[in-house]
Amino acid sequence: MTALKRLLADRAASIGAALILGLILVAIFAPVLAPYPGDVTAFHLTERLQPPSADHLFGTDRMGSDVFSRILFGARITITIAVIAVGVSVGIGVPIGLIAGYYGGFPGGFLMRTSDIFLAVPQIVLAIAIAQTLGPSVENVILALSLTYWPFWARLVYAETRSLKAQTFVEAALALGASDLRVMVLHILPNTASAIIVRTSIGMGATILTAAALGFLGLGAPPPTPEWGRTISEAREFLPEAWWYAAAPGLAIFLVVMGFNLLGDGLRDILDPKLRKGSR
Amino acid sequence: MKHTVLALCSALALMTPTLGAAKDRYVHANNSAYDTLDPHTVRDVARVASRLNFYDGLYRWVDNPPQLIPWLATEHSVSEDGLTWTFTLRDDVTFHDGTKMTAEDVVYSFERMLELKRGAGSLFLPMIDPGQTVAVDDTTVAFTLKEPSAIFAALVPDILVVNSTLVKENEVDGDMGQAYMIDHVAGSGSYMLQRYDPARGFIGERFADHFAGWGEKYFDEIEFRTVLETNTRIQGLMRGDYQGLDGYLAPDQVERLRADEDVQIIEEESMRVFHIAMHNGRAPLDDKNFRMAMVHAFDYDGYINEIMQGTVARNPTIMPGNLWGAPDVPGYDYDLAKAKEYLDAYKAEHGDEVRTIKIGTLAGFSETEQAAALMQNGLSQLGITVEIESSPWPVISSAMQNPDTMPDMVPYWKSTYYVDPNNWVGELYASRYAPTRNVSSYHNDAVDEKLEKALVITDQDARAELYSDATTQIYEDAAGIWIYNTKWFGPYASSVKNVRFCPVGNGQDMRWAYLEE
Numbered sequence: 004m005t006a007l008k009r010l011l012a013d014r015a016a017s018i019g020a021a022l023i024l025g026l027i028l029v030a031i032f033a034p035v036l037a038p039y040p041g042d043v044t045a046f047h048l049t050e051r052l053q054p055p056s057a058d059h060l061f062g063t064d065r066m067g068s069d070v071f072s073r074i075l076f077g078a079r080i081t082i083t084i085a086v087i088a089v090g091v092s093v094g095i096g097v098p099i100g101l102i103a104g105y106y107g108g109f110p111g112g113f114l115m116r117t118s119d120i121f122l123a124v125p126q127i128v129l130a131i132a133i134a135q136t137l138g139p140s141v142e143n144v145i146l147a148l149s150l151t152y153w154p155f156w157a158r159l160v161y162a163e164t165r166s167l168k169a170q171t172f173v174e175a176a177l178a179l180g181a182s183d184l185r186v187m188v189l190h191i192l193p194n195t196a197s198a199i200i201v202r203t204s205i206g207m208g209a210t211i212l213t214a215a216a217l218g219f220l221g222l223g224a225p226p227p228t229p230e231w232g233r234t235i236s237e238a239r240e241f242l243p244e245a246w247w248y249a250a251a252p253g254l255a256i257f258l259v260v261m262g263f264n265l266l267g268d269g270l271r272d273i274l275d276p277k278l279r280k281g282s283r
Numbered sequence: 284m285k286h287t288v289l290a291l292c293s294a295l296a297l298m299t300p301t302l303g304a305a306k307d308r309y310v311h312a313n314n315s316a317y318d319t320l321d322p323h324t325v326r327d328v329a330r331v332a333s334r335l336n337f338y339d340g341l342y343r344w345v346d347n348p349p350q351l352i353p354w355l356a357t358e359h360s361v362s363e364d365g366l367t368w369t370f371t372l373r374d375d376v377t378f379h380d381g382t383k384m385t386a387e388d389v390v391y392s393f394e395r396m397l398e399l400k401r402g403a404g405s406l407f408l409p410m411i412d413p414g415q416t417v418a419v420d421d422t423t424v425a426f427t428l429k430e431p432s433a434i435f436a437a438l439v440p441d442i443l444v445v446n447s448t449l450v451k452e453n454e455v456d457g458d459m460g461q462a463y464m465i466d467h468v469a470g471s472g473s474y475m476l477q478r479y480d481p482a483r484g485f486i487g488e489r490f491a492d493h494f495a496g497w498g499e500k501y502f503d504e505i506e507f508r509t510v511l512e513t514n515t516r517i518q519g520l521m522r523g524d525y526q527g528l529d530g531y532l533a534p535d536q537v538e539r540l541r542a543d544e545d546v547q548i549i550e551e552e553s554m555r556v557f558h559i560a561m562h563n564g565r566a567p568l569d570d571k572n573f574r575m576a577m578v579h580a581f582d583y584d585g586y587i588n589e590i591m592q593g594t595v596a597r598n599p600t601i602m603p604g605n606l607w608g609a610p611d612v613p614g615y616d617y618d619l620a621k622a623k624e625y626l627d628a629y630k631a632e633h634g635d636e637v638r639t640i641k642i643g644t645l646a647g648f649s650e651t652e653q654a655a656a657l658m659q660n661g662l663s664q665l666g667i668t669v670e671i672e673s674s675p676w677p678v679i680s681s682a683m684q685n686p687d688t689m690p691d692m693v694p695y696w697k698s699t700y701y702v703d704p705n706n707w708v709g710e711l712y713a714s715r716y717a718p719t720r721n722v723s724s725y726h727n728d729a730v731d732e733k734l735e736k737a738l739v740i741t742d743q744d745a746r747a748e749l750y751s752d753a754t755t756q757i758y759e760d761a762a763g764i765w766i767y768n769t770k771w772f773g774p775y776a777s778s779v780k781n782v783r784f785c786p787v788g789n790g791q792d793m794r795w796a797y798l799e800e
Binding site for chain 2 (some may be wrong): 044045046048049051052065066067138139151221225226227237239241242244
């Protein structure tokens with residue numbers, strides 16, 4: 004309860020939380036909120052490239068579909084990609100970091116060197132290579148992002164585990180006869196949770212940005228999926244005249260990424276006393 | 284030595300710009316990459332600039348309507364049986380390295396085309412065997428065909444002559460210089476290669492000793508640069524970074540350019556048919572009922588009147604409506620109820636399951652993407668899922684030439700390479716051109732018979748009838764989705780004069796154009 008109170012007291016963090024809450028609500032209620040839910044697939048060629056108006060809040064695209072409605076539905080794809088990709092990355096990265104940090108030695112070195120190989124190549128480049136090889140689809144974008152993003156969590160948890168392992172409460176647990184698994188899961192993992200949560204929140208924003216970049220390059224969801232990155236890519240040849248066509252999905256990406264970053268920063272301040280603003 | 288001197292001179296000229304007049308330079312932004320400079324392995328509009336400006340053919344297409352003018356050859360004669368074509372060559376032609384061109388170069392070039400079996404070579408292969416071209420003397424070359432041909436003369440400009448001495452010197456393991464010719468030029472054309480980078484394009488420097496001479500004004504240097512991004516090309520032309528663009532811009536873009544006073548849009552009658560090629564050899568598209576459903580699922584009016592803003596004319600078959608031999612048939616209409624009837628007939632025979640249809644589009648050519656989206660929309664209303672995948676032209680064009688890798692559908696243009704019905708209906712639907720040009724895997728014996736016959740007789744009325752009948756049959760078989768025939772809208776800087784447009788080459792033959800502020 005105190006954590007939530009502190010979060011609400013932090014203006015930036017609460018703005019971030021509000022933006023993300025907004026994204027989730029929009030994704031869930033897109034069919035209700037969208038003025039033209041059919042425009043995800045339907046075209047109205049006679050209404051191509053109309054500027055924003057009361058009928059079309061964000062104007063229409065090159066096929067005459069309502070940009071606003073498509074942006075709302077695009078939120079579903081964005082949130083799906085971000086949640087699954089980050090979820091899988093956490094699922095792979097955290098156990099690897101935990102095991103590597105706890106055991107050290109050869110298994111730890113091997114796991115961490117493997118993650119170093121992934122970290123050595125810029126994430127976007129690796130993701131492009133994977134998505135291009137597998138073919139454009141939402142599933143492949145998720146796969147590409149998951150495969151390239153887990154080392155960030157592995158590194159983080161590894162470092163935390165290394166320092167936690169030397170703590171007396173771990174030694175005490177071991178002296179009491181607790182198994183390695185029990186120590187890792189019940190004693191070390193909960194102590195790394197705050198770092199994982201902060202990293203995950205910021206990672207969501209980065210993942211959304213990378214997913215949009217893949218979409219922009221034509222490697223994301225195939226048309227007519229209203230994916231934000233793809234929409235910007237389609238819109239760019241109509242710039243600057245049809246500015247709304249690219250600006251609307253751009254604004255959506257901006258707000259969502261900012262939301263996750265603000266929330267991440269706020270959570271870090273609240274959950275990690277060492278990094279609290281006042282103590283810097 | 285000559286190269287060194289030339290290089291020194293140009294280096295000096297660059298260092299001391301005040302001493303010499305500024306070079307007139309033309310920069311063309313192309314929507315597709317120049318992945319090779321070999322004139323014998325490709326034959327498309329996207330890569331026509333390197334062929335036209337670095338190489339010369341026996342004859343040359345100019346102006347609109349296209350006319351053949353003597354070029355490396357001054358005249359030709361045909362034997363009475365129509366089999367032997369003898370060309371007299373000029374004796375004053377030199378290649379860029381100073382070597383004199385002789386009949387041996389023509390023979391080598393032609394045999395090279397037949398050997399490589401790509402580009403224009405694949406067109407000649409059915410009509411002439413290797414070894415049937417001989418150099419009678421230094422300035423006479425004779426081609427002996429397998430059978431009389433109505434289109435050989437129209438293809439003569441495609442016999443682009445390479446410097447055989449230079450190419451032979453650079454052969455590796457009998458590859459006829461293929462590796463070398465990708466990034467070198469061994470021609471006699473109006474411009475000499477100065478720089479080439481497959482990722483960026485090429486720069487050509489004027490070949491002052493060209494046999495055809497030069498007018499008073501010309502471009503000293505031409506650059507054809509690959510700029511895939513449509514908006515970058517347009518903004519670049521408006522800013523003055525480029526002096527010309529490809530003629531593949533959608534009307535939205537043409538309108539933007541028209542509003543700019545530094546840009547001119549040259550409008551010319553042309554013959555370029557936009558169609559969606561369908562893979563007739565692969566299920567379910569190998570079934571006529573299914574194809575009939577496809578041809579009724581495309582919104583022709585919406586595409587032409589809205590997306591193309593009425594700048595093009597509906598073309599009901601693969602033959603340009605303004606060409607002799609085009610049949611008078613009504614175009615298929617957009618009628619989903621009719622499409623559903625055909626689809627039901629297909630399902631009654633083959634079951635309810637219809638697999639996902641894949642459409643390949645050309646990256647950087649938004650018209651193809653919008654056509655695919657429209658097709659996808661039509662088919663989704665019939666319950667058919669469509670996947671669209673965009674690739675650069677060199678990638679998709681090689682995929683199309685293999686029936687295994689050809690997507691189910693590809694929207695693209697069939698441009699003018701020579702003005703004869705064979706350029707359209709023959710190359711795209713006759714079995715003799717499968718799979719390199721007949722990418723649809725369409726085979727129909729009755730059609731083949733007519734198209735073959737039309738190739739060996741010379742009476743135009745009789746040929747027109749054969750082409751009309753064959754085209755009608757292909758139309759009835761719904762072998763493709765034929766959409767429009769277009770004008771050419773060539774965007775150039777207002778200062779570029781004398782662009783001598785010819786539908787063959789799409790206004791990229793730069794030897795006639797010049798700059799005038």
